[in-house]
Amino acid sequence: MKSNQTNVREKVVVLTGSGISAESGLQTFRDHGGLWAGQKVEDVATPEAFKRDPQKVLDFYNQLRKQMLAARPNEAHKALVRLEEFYQVDVITQNVDDLHERAGSSHVVHLHGELLKARSSVNEQVIVDCFSDQTLEDVDADGFLMRPYIVWFGEPVPLFDEAIRLTQQADKVIVIGTSLQVYPAASLLHYAAADATITVVDPNPPQGLNNIEVICAPAQVGVASLVNSLIESKNDK
Template sequence: MKKNVVILTGAGMSAESGLKTFRDADGLWEGHDVMEVASPQGFENNPELVLDFYNQRRRQLLEVTPNKAHKALVTLEEHFKVTIITQNVDDLHERAGSSHVVHLHGELLKVRSTMGGQPIPWRSNLVLGDTCEKGYQLRPHIVWFGEEVPMMGRAMELTAMADFLLIIGTSMQVYPAAGLIDFVPKGTPIYFVDPKPSIKGNPLNKLYVIPEKATEGVPTVVADLIDKAP
């Protein structure tokens, strides 16, 4: 039986594809207070601003491609049962070929009704007047600040089954996602790939820190894991 590799990815995973990170000095919030464009209150106060913000992000996403790190993770599926839990709202993992991706913070290429319901694939601009079949305005399928993270429970369950945990391009400082590391079984090796590592070791787990960008560090870790495959 294949062992479980659970992978947590953040903005640093996609930065080298050309997607700006959210919290860097040149990040997506530049020129906007975060609550203006990523909160229910912001959407209520100025829906046109919020829709335009995500329309720009959506157009940018459609212009970029998966990088070496995304593609390297796909090769793990030949040797392990792989689950990617991502904080990113892009679809670069899927485009690279990964088959099991859990999106904690929603998906940029989907929208949903302001009254709830299932998300709808959406690749064009979203404007006021675009409604669901019941006549309610559509909104980005993004988990905004102050909203619940619907996939968090599933992410906890998956992390609790990890034989190996790989963390890529995330500071592990933002909750609730940062709390997932607490669900890893005792003794599970943890690999942390980030050029500015900010994670602290846990005496219950082996921690391997790779202080490199995703495109440099991930292929190295993938090769090491494949060597450890049964």
């Protein structure tokens, strides 16, 4: 049950997808005919692909890591940081980049993993930082090959229960730049409280969004406008 005490900051959950990172120059497969940075997802984003050709998979994520490190947070990322001055903000992202963190967001849940980490291909609990290229010489203490810390297609999403918990507690849910077609992330809206307000920011919003506020705009423009409005509503009280 949500508190009505005026000294308790409202909880905002922000679900972000590729649209927010695209405005920093990063690509995703859904915008390119089933390709992700020029590769078929089944060749680089499945456990089977890693077993079949681990070098190809490592090369792919090494390339993505370089692209990510060259990118910079945009005004949408920065606007969400400003929102923390007035609300308790949790970011749940489908993106594997670190742009939210570099912008300054305090709490980010990466549903699909992180490019700046690697994990054992056998022991899922062995996770290490990874700031440079991975090679086939990178192994865990037992000699098993390290793989990108990415949730590939066909794998469970370990942090989904945490995402559900945060969404259930939110007073406001903001969705930015996601097609709401990738599951289980797309089902998170079903866990929002009945009295929570939901706002979708997207230049091409999904169809069938009933009883949901839609801001039909690119992420930088739409998020900045929404955040300014939410902050003004606090200042008016």
